[in-house]
Structures are given as C-alpha cells and as structure tokens.
Amino acid sequence: EDQVTQSPEALRLQEGESSSLNCSYTVSGLRGLFWYRQDPGKGPEFLFTLYSAGEEKEKERLKATLTKKESFLHITAPKPEDSATYLCAVIKAAGNKLTFGGGTRVLVKP
Amino acid sequence: AAGVIQSPRHLIKEKRETATLKCYPIPRHDTVYWYQQGPGQDPQFLISFYEKMQSDKGSIPDRFSAQQFSDYHSELNMSSLELGDSALYFCASSLGQNNQPQHFGDGTRLSIL
Secondary structure (H helix, E strand, O other): OOEEEEEOOEEEEEOOOOEEEEEEEEOOOOOEEEEEEEOOOOOOEEEEEEOOOOOEEEEOOEEEEEOOOEEEEEEOOOOHHHOEEEEEEEEOOOOOOOEEOOOEEEEEEO | OOOOEEEOOEEEEOOOOOEEEEEEOOOOOOEEEEEEEOOOOOEEEEEEEEOOEEEEEOOOOOOEEEEEOOOOOEEEEEOOOOHHHOEEEEEEEEOOOOOOOOEEOOOEEEEEO
C-alpha cells in the first residue's frame, strides 16, 4: 500500500542548531515529491519539487534531497522565522493529487 | 507576485444549509485543485480541473460539486452541510498538470453551527 510518512512529528531547535526532517515513502510510480511550509491559518507555501533520486534543491537555509525511499529537508542555522509546519507530499503515477505525509512542526527558539 | 485568491476567508453556516466557495487561480494557471484540511490533519484532495474539465476526483462527498469557468476561476458548491464539514478548504493552482508545483491560497475557513 502506498504510504508517505514524515518524522519527527515535532522538532524544537535552538537558533543556529541545524537539523534534518525526514519524509519516507513507499509509492508505486513516484512522479514528484514536493516540500511545503505551512504557517498557522495559512495555505501551504511551495518550497521545492524533486523528481528523481539524487536530485537536490536549495533555497536560503533549506536544502532538499531525494533518494529512492526518502527525502530529507535540511535546515541549516535556523532562525525563529523558520518556525512552521513542513509538509512533504507526493504525486503518484496516476492523477495529479498531492498525498501528504503528516508534517513536521518545527519550533526554533531564539 | 499574484497568488491564488480565495473567497470568502471565513464562512459560518448552519446544518443543512448550502455554501459556495470561490477560487481565483494565479494568472495563466489552467489547473485548479480543491483540498479539505481538518484541525491537525493533512490537506485531503477533493477534486481538480484542467482546462475547465474535471481531471481527477478524490474523497469528495456527493453533496459537494465543483466546476471551473471559462476565466479559469473555480467554485466549490456544498449542500446539506454537516457538522463534520467544518474545516479549512484550500484551492491550489498550477500551470499544466504534469507534476507542476501546486500553489495554494490561504483557504476558506468554514464553520458549521
């Protein structure tokens, strides 16, 4: 059965303390893996798309990587404004719907 | 840059009433998606449209219907509302269907009393 799972569920970091979020998937025919950031009461904000194993994308303090089984979102030297829920989602072989993985709530304390 | 616009932002209805949610995609985007997000949950896909035709269907109740108009905006019509329909409803848009990033609006918060 297709599954997308994120870990940990929640992460508390000190400002400047780098860490990684995990998104593991067992999906037949992965067509794309997407990372979003969501603030309370807001819509998910698109961060990255990864299409094939070995691909990496970077934006400011964030870097996303993809293997055949999982994706990582690395947060380097985070700041309090990086506090948010980070969502991983996949598009499978058939259709264009996003299937989300549960999210990781990140809190960065000054 | 222009984003996805949803209206209204908040809506309060009573059981068995009807509601219409509107979505205006990013200019030139031809594909629209609707998602429902309950408290503490992931967004769940409801339905999508490409070039005004339904392109995919998820767990959308029969009480709900949607369409995409010639100007690419979309409306989600909800009837016989139930308490369990209380949620955030997001619209997203993309340019084309082939694995393109979906850009989300800030949602409509629907509360059923």
